[in-house]
Amino acid sequence: MTAVADREVRRLLRWYPRSWRVRYGEEFAELLRADIDERPADLRRTADVIRNGLLARLTAAGLSGHELAPEEQIRAGLATAACALIVFAAFGMAMLAQLATGWQRASAGSATTAAGTVGMAAAVTILGAAGLAAAVPVCWQLAAAARRRDRRFAVPVSLVLGCAALLIIGTRHFQNAWPGTGGMGPEHHLVPGGLAAFGWASTLSVSSYWAHPALLGRFPAAELAWMALSPAGWIGLGTGLVMVTRRLDLASSQVLRYLSHLAALATAAAALFLACASAWLLDHGAASGEAFRPGLVDAGELVAMALSLIAAVRAASGIWHGLLALPSPRRRPSAQIPL
Amino acid sequence: MGPVTDAPRSTGAGRDASLGTFGRYAGPATLILSSLAEGPKHGYALTKDVEQFAGVRLAPGTLYEALSRLEGQGLIEAVASTDRRRPYQLTAAGAQALREQLARERRVADVGLRRLAKGWGSA
Numbered sequence: 337m338t339a340v341a342d343r344e345v346r347r348l349l350r351w352y353p354r355s356w357r358v359r360y361g362e363e364f365a366e367l368l369r370a371d372i373d374e375r376p377a378d379l380r381r382t383a384d385v386i387r388n389g390l391l392a393r394l395t396a397a398g399l400s401g402h403e404l405a406p407e408e409q410i411r412a413g414l415a416t417a418a419c420a421l422i423v424f425a426a427f428g429m430a431m432l433a434q435l436a437t438g439w440q441r442a443s444a445g446s447a448t449t450a451a452g453t454v455g456m457a458a459a460v461t462i463l464g465a466a467g468l469a470a471a472v473p474v475c476w477q478l479a480a481a482a483r484r485r486d487r488r489f490a491v492p493v494s495l496v497l498g499c500a501a502l503l504i505i506g507t508r509h510f511q512n513a514w515p516g517t518g519g520m521g522p523e524h525h526l527v528p529g530g531l532a533a534f535g536w537a538s539t540l541s542v543s544s545y546w547a548h549p550a551l552l553g554r555f556p557a558a559e560l561a562w563m564a565l566s567p568a569g570w571i572g573l574g575t576g577l578v579m580v581t582r583r584l585d586l587a588s589s590q591v592l593r594y595l596s597h598l599a600a601l602a603t604a605a606a607a608l609f610l611a612c613a614s615a616w617l618l619d620h621g622a623a624s625g626e627a628f629r630p631g632l633v634d635a636g637e638l639v640a641m642a643l644s645l646i647a648a649v650r651a652a653s654g655i656w657h658g659l660l661a662l663p664s665p666r667r668r669p670s671a672q673i674p675l
Numbered sequence: 676m677g678p679v680t681d682a683p684r685s686t687g688a689g690r691d692a693s694l695g696t697f698g699r700y701a702g703p704a705t706l707i708l709s710s711l712a713e714g715p716k717h718g719y720a721l722t723k724d725v726e727q728f729a730g731v732r733l734a735p736g737t738l739y740e741a742l743s744r745l746e747g748q749g750l751i752e753a754v755a756s757t758d759r760r761r762p763y764q765l766t767a768a769g770a771q772a773l774r775e776q777l778a779r780e781r782r783v784a785d786v787g788l789r790r791l792a793k794g795w796g797s798a
Contacts (some may be wrong), residue, residue: 360739363761367718367735381734388736392743404747 341372348382351389353396398654399647409658410592413651415581417599418470420647422574424606425463427637427644430539431613432456436532437515438628448619449628455612462605470598473591477584488583495576502569503538506562511537513559541567544633589662596655603648610641694776696748703733703741704750705780708765708773711751717760718742745769 345368349361371381394400398412435453481489514533541563545552552560617630617638694701710716710724718738726732733741742763745751750769754762765773 356743360743362759363718364735364739366760367722367738370719371722371735381736384734384736386736388740391740 341369341376344372345369348385348389351386351393353393355396356392397651398658399650400654404658406658406661407592409661410596410655411582411584413655413658414595414599415578417603417648417651417655418581419574419578420644420651421463421467421599421602421606422570422577424609424641424644424648425460425467426539426570427542427641428456428460428463428606428609428613429535430542431634431637431641432460433514433532433536433539434634435616435628437536440532445628446619449616452612452616452619456609456616459605459609459612463602463609466598466602466605470595470602473594474580474584478580489580492576492579492583495572496580499569499572499576503566503573506566506569507534507537509537510540510559510562513537538566538570542633542637544631592662593659596659599648599655600652603645603652606641606645606648610638610645613638613641693772697741697744700737700741700744701776703737704745705773705776706731706733707738707741707745708750708769708776711763711765712770712773715754715762715764717756717758717762719760721763748772 345365348368349357349365352361352364368385371378375381391400395404396412397416398404398409398414399416404412432453435456439453478489478493511530511533514536540559543563545555555563613634616628617634620630694704697704706725706729707721710721710728713724716724718735722733722735722738742751746753746763748768749766750772751763752766754764756762
């Protein structure tokens with residue numbers, strides 16, 4: 337066995353998720369070594385391993401039709417749905433912040449854009465409420481884990497808290513520059529001004545300015561640094577939440593069902609948001625006011641949200657399959673009437 | 676030798692023990708089950724055996740995806756081994772699933788051969 341072949345085996349194994357490598361890695365490596373000995377250079381083998389490795393990753397994320405054990409399928413689906421919906425929410429907030437700015441200064445000028453904007457605000461409210469409702473049993477479990485001095489959650493919880501703190505502190509600092517500040521009055525508040533400013537500041541990095549370096553160069557250095565740093569906060573927040581979800585002890589089928597229903601509700605809200613955002617984009621030009629006119633960056637946001645929604649729907653479908661396969665909760669034996 | 680205690684990717688208990696849900700891995704799964712019907716084999720031995728009796732070389736990634744699905748459905752099980760090449764053996768559910776799959780394939784082959792003989796004559 338040459339060092340080159342050994343390196344090739346290690347390289348190919350990396351296509352598979354860690355859980356798969358723990359179970360099959362050693363024996364699969366042996367098979368790969370034998371195969372490489374027989375046929376040292378084989379592109380079909382590489383393509384086959386890559387394809388199946390990616391499939392194993394999708395399975396581990398609860399995204400393939402190949403089901404895991406029910407509890408694992410639900411856990412993986414919940415983690416993936418949470419991650420996909422956070423990505424969706426980040427782009428959605430960027431889009432809604434722009435529209436809320438326009439709403440603050442003028443009427444939409446088009447019934448489609450007005451209805452779409454209100455629909456997007458409603459969908460974000462549902463998404464946020466679902467997120468808060470999901471946090472209740474999760475926080476309960478984290479508190480129980482802390483009482484048991486269970487250290488499994490130390491890293492992911494620190495990551496979530498650290499990134500949330502970064503996003504809140506940074507956003508609080510920059511939200512004063514929100515373009516909607518000094519608008520027309522309370523009747524023009526589509527969402528509370530503070531929330532709109534928060535959404536705008538936390539998603540400053542989602543901007544078409546990246547395509548215009550000359551304009552970007554005029555920004556204050558601190559704002560530029562925030563635009564570069566805040567995506568790391570979002571990524572860290574999503575990663576931490578996925579890690580927490582995957583480590584949760586979801587032994588209670590009632591909690592599993594509760595979280596699964598919330599995931600379905602949040603996915604439906606994301607679909608509503610996407611439909612409203614699409615209606616706004618298709619209404620291009622009919623609306624009045626610069627902030628209501630969609631641009632290329634909005635189309636890009638829509639594509640990113642559509643991809644996130646596809647992942648969330650696939651995860652929700654996997655969760656549903658897992659729920660159906662879960663044994664029914666024990667029921668008390670009913671009193672039998674003697675015949 | 677007895678089954679090892681590693682938890683498979685999913686529990687086969689209570690599931691429909693057939694290859695109907697295997698999609699494009701149904702073919703490799705049938706070949707693997709047919710090979711294991713002879714006795715336990717590890718990955719490399721499976722590849723060689725399938726190549727010999729079916730003329731098909733199962734690529735490593737495809738082989739292990741099919742193996743993990745079969746194990747997940749409880750149709751095969753890993754056998755304890757000190758070797759790094761872990762052997763697999765057929766379970767009773769796997770034997771039943773193979774019997775049903777081969778019977779289905781035989782029915783298709785019989786119909787095809789009968790129609791060929793009727794329309795095209797015997798070779």
